[in-house]
Structures are given as C-alpha cells and as structure tokens.
Amino acid sequence: MIKSKKNKRGFLLFAFGNDKLSYGKLAICCALSLKTSLKHNNITIVIDENTKKFFNTFISKDVLSASFDNIILERMEFRSSKRKHFDSPWSSYISEFNNQNRVLSYEYSPYDETILVDVDYLVMENSLDDVWGNPEDLLINYKTTDLQNNKLPAIEDNRLSNHGIPLYWATLVYFKKTPFTKIFFHLIDYIREQYNFFQFLYGFKKSFYRNDFSFSIAAHILSGYNPYGIKSFPQDTIRISTQKDSIAKVLDSKEIVFLSNHPDERWNNTLVNMKNFNVHIMNKRDLIRVSDEFIDSCMEKL
Numbered sequence: 368m369i370k371s372k373k374n375k376r377g378f379l380l381f382a383f384g385n386d387k388l389s390y391g392k393l394a395i396c397c398a399l400s401l402k403t404s405l406k407h408n409n410i411t412i413v414i415d416e417n418t419k420k421f422f423n424t425f426i427s428k429d430v431l432s433a434s435f436d437n438i439i440l441e442r443m444e445f446r447s448s449k450r451k452h453f454d455s456p457w458s459s460y461i462s463e464f465n466n467q468n469r470v471l472s473y474e475y476s477p478y479d480e481t482i483l484v485d486v487d488y489l490v491m492e493n494s495l496d497d498v499w500g501n502p503e504d505l506l507i508n509y510k511t512t513d514l515q516n517n518k519l520p521a522i523e524d525n526r527l528s529n530h531g532i533p534l535y536w537a538t539l540v541y542f543k544k545t546p547f548t549k550i551f552f553h554l555i556d557y558i559r560e561q562y563n564f565f566q567f568l569y570g571f572k573k574s575f576y577r578n579d580f581s582f583s584i585a586a587h588i589l590s591g592y593n594p595y596g597i598k599s600f601p602q603d604t605i606r607i608s609t610q611k612d613s614i615a616k617v618l619d620s621k622e623i624v625f626l627s628n629h630p631d632e633r634w635n636n637t638l639v640n641m642k643n644f645n646v647h648i649m650n651k652r653d654l655i656r657v658s659d660e661f662i663d664s665c666m667e668k669l
Contacts, residue, residue, distance in 0.1 A: 404620075470559055485539070505540070558584050607647045613625065614650075617660045623640075
C-alpha cells in the first residue's frame, strides 16, 4: 500500500474519510487532474484507515498507481468537526470532517519544495509548473472569485471578520523546507491548540475549526503583522465553485460545464464553461457524483 519514491518537488494531499463524503474519491480526482495537466506531478497523500479501506475495496490498482507516488497511512487521532454543507441551493446536510492534520504538512512532506492542495481542487491547466524554484519560502493566495469572476460576497470568504485581517486560502500552499516555514507550521499548530483564544484576539465567529483562519493568523504574525506580507502564487486568484453551484457536465479532464448559482436568487443559475482553468469545487457531493466520468477522462490521457 505504501510506495516510496524520492523526489525534490511534489504535491501533498490529505484524505481522511467519513460515511457521508468520500475524500478518497475526491483525492483521486485531484491527483489525476495534476497528473494530466502538469509536467512536474509527483504526489504524496496522507490517509487514514477509512480511506485505506476505500482504496482497497473500490479503486483499481491501475487507478491508484496512476494517482499517487507515495501513500502515508496515518493512525494519529485528530479532533474532528461537524459542518453544514450545501449540495445545490435546495439541499443541505451535516458531515464530520477531519482537517486538522494539515498542521503536520512540514513533517509529512518528503519534498524540498511542496505544494499543499485541497482534494476538492481540480487542476486543468499548467501554471503550477511555473511555481517550482520560486525565490519565496512560502506562497498563499488571498484573492478569490466565483465562476463568473465576481468577488465572493461573504465576509468570511475575504476577511476573518468585518474589520479583520485578510483571509489567506489554505486551498493551495507552496512551501520550502526552511527554518521559516518550519516555524510557520509550528505556529499554525499552536493556533489550532489555542483556537478559542485566537478567535477572541482576531474577532472572528466561534464555529468549526478552519485551516484558512489558522494559516491567515500565522501569516499575519510571521510577516510582522503586515496584512499582505506573504506573497501569492504567480496565478494569484483562486476560482471557486461554491457549495450552491452544480456541475452540469464533464466534457473532458480539462473542461467542465457548471451551473453557477446567483447568491441572492437561488433559482437563478448561469451556465459557465470552465476550460483550462483550475477550480476549487466546494460542492463535494456534486464532484463525487461525476468523479467516475472525470477519472475515466483523465486515465485516457495517461
């Protein structure tokens, strides 16, 4: 189950499963999108026992081998959270998720240079090939738009609070193995442990734990309290398909048609063809529904 290949540059994914969302399936979609779009595409994934069972039971050896170069089985217990998710504007559900193991990304990564990626992020163009060898130790994006290239309207998608610091999105994080980034991840771990205190200090709502908030606070502190002290990726904006958007059709491994929902009129949808764009698909159930079709499209190109 565990493969080992040495590489100085690579991607790091996490997939800790639950009974309502198959993070393992999402991880395979993400990994194969990296493999089909990028020249540099070595991938390490960190999984738990649930995801291991899912891989062994439902995923063919060919697909698994094509997706990941290194698989790390983690048995450490982390605190899980419950979160309300939407599946289109008309349906919602509560699901547990375990996202706190990202604090150990520095330790998990076998690479000198790493790009940490959310498993619901699909890469459908090659701009990430230009990130390697960046002079910065750390890159994180704070700019986001929806599928129609509009700024996300919710405060918590832009800042930690109404008048708070900018939100850095942990969807995509580039880091080198340096003393600075080691301190950065240790600080994130401290913020996670003292989350209630930092909620009070930075004035954001008490809710489930968000990596985005911890990464943003750590970036703020380590950049000398400069609100934009950490530089962005060369492609500095993350395109987001929200939880109320839907996937209309997978045309190819690099082309997906979405129904983009209007935030104030839930009956109002616009067809958007995303071709050669990277997309953070927050409606996880919808991506899982079309995952087999997307995986097949990627495997045809490998």
